[in-house]
Amino acid sequence: MIKRRSFLIGAAAGAGVLGLNGGRLLAAPSVLSSSVQLMPREGSGPRIVICGGGWGGLTAARHLREEIPEADVILLERNPFFWSCPMSNKWLIDVVDTAFLTHDMLAPAQAHGYKLVHCEITEIERDKKQVRTSRGVVDYDYLILSGGIRNDYEAWFGNDQTAIEQTRRNFPSAYIPSSEHIALKNKLKNFKGGVIVMTLPPPPHRCPPSPYERACLMAWHIKTNNIPGKILILDPKPRIAPIGAGYKAAFDELYPDIITHVPNARVKSVDPFNKRISTEAGDFDFDDAVLMPPHQASDLVWRADLIGKDAEGKPTGWADMHPRLYHANSDEDVYIVGDSMGAISPQFGHYPKSGHVANYIAKIVARNIAQRVRGEEVVAELPDNLCYMLVNGDPLEAISVEFLYDVGPDGLVRQTQIDIDVRTPDLMDEDFVWIKGMFDDFLV
Known part of the structure; x- marks a missing residue:
């Protein structure tokens, strides 16, 4: 941990830039320390710090500035640019190019007037209402955690780091924006x-x-190029879901x-x-693999000590949060957005x-x-969800699923799922319209 931290500090000092402050570049201090106050407050409004610059974090930053123009909004993100996981399966077979998935994060920060700081988040101290980073300390009035997921390799390997690294290096899951996507495409x-x-x-x-979509597009590549290959999907569920009929077809x-x-x-x-993999359905040998381990809430939620517990007192792996207002049950000033x-x-x-839900919840949380x-009544809102999945590369044919939500007589949220199982080019066209609307919402 000390070596990694020293590397990050050294790299930051070499870069000489923190990020964008309302359109102005922030100069890095000559000596970086996690105890240095990163930046003074500006204006009379609240300071809102967002941890994570993915679909949820970027959306929250923009809409907070629109909802509360006087707010001091700071977005902390470790990656130098935005990479979209939605549409990345299509990228594997070159339906979209890399420029379609990757975007500059400085432009929307400049356009909407929030501060963007590229850094590693090292600690979240809720008792002090501050976030420690590789570039210094940031205090907050409200905190939004939007870090996505972490791969829970420990569920498979415990503390065997050698096995974990062997898996990451040779059989990447490519489920978190990173070089793993490029490794999978090259594979x-x-x-x-x-x-x-x-x-x-x-x-x-x-x-x-999305894993079923990935399997279809990899299979399309194998079929189109006459490669003598097979794909074995090891599914923990009893059946294909969602969009079961469409994927089975x-x-x-x-x-x-x-x-x-x-x-x-x-x-x-x-x-x-x-x-070799051992499962409840049998043992399987393989020549190559895409090994997707169980998922959990991001490291940010663990660092904030906001992971829920089940009836036996064991960690659920996901945030302990209010199901309608999206803040932590133990801290109303901390919100969890996204995966x-x-x-x-x-x-x-x-x-x-999904990215759709992260975007929707981020806008609700901003409101x-x-x-x-403003001292108004907080109005609980519900999202919806929409996913398009490409299953054929030529012609481009997709299926889709929609989720609608309402509140039942018992006060609990109910879900209605609508599968569109018949693959058509029209759904692929709709997918491009959908993604453009999403990108326009938080990247423009």
Whole structure:
């Protein structure tokens, strides 16, 4: 930890820039320390710090500035640019290019007047209402945690870091924006044949239908290039879900000789050295793999000590939060947005951990914080969710799923799921309209 921290501080000092402050570049101090106050407050409004610059964090930053123009909004993000996980499966087979997924984060910060600081978040001290980073300390009145997910490799390997690194390096999950996406694309382009095993995380996990989409597009590449390859989907669920009928039709009609779906295949153990997986549905050897471990709330939520506990007192892995107002149950000044969110309702569990939901919840939270600042009644709102999934590369044909929410007579949130299982080019067209609207909302 000390070596990593020293490296980050040294790298930051070499960069000489903190980020953007309302359109002005912030000069880095000559000596960086986690105890240095990062920046003075500006204006008379509240200071709102957002940890994480993905779909939820970028949306929250923009809409907070619109809802509370006097607010001092600071966005902390470790990555130098934005990378969209939504649409990244299409990128694997070159339906979209890298420029479509990657975006500059300085431009929206300048356009909307919030401060962007590229840094590592090292500690969250809620008792002091401050965030420690590799560039100094930031205090806050309200805090938004929007760090997405973490890969829970420990569920497979415990503290065996050698096995964890072997898995990350050779069989990347590519579920978090990082170089793993590039590694997976290179793996697919260089694949010459054999059995690819794809493990699916147990629910809840990021974007439930996306692993099936990834399998379809990888299979399309294998089929189109006449590669003697197979894809074995090890699914912990008893059936394909969501969009079960649509995906089953794609597997059976488009890729019957390539994709095999194995239900009830919860992982028992993984041997990344000998390329063998043991599951409740049997043991499987593989030539290559996309190993997606269980998901949990991001490290930010763990550092803030806001992980929920189950009836037995064990960590749930997800944020302990109010299901309608989205703040932590133990701290009303800390909000959780996006994939780290905890359970919402006993009827369906979690909201889908998708970019659409992260964007929607971020806008709700911005409005709720504005209502609190103005002394108004806080209005609880519900999101919706919409996902399009490409299943065929030529012609481009997609299926989709929509989730609608309301509150039942018992006061609990209810979910209605609408699957569109018939693949059509029209749904792919709708997908591009949807993503443009999303990007326009928080990247322009």
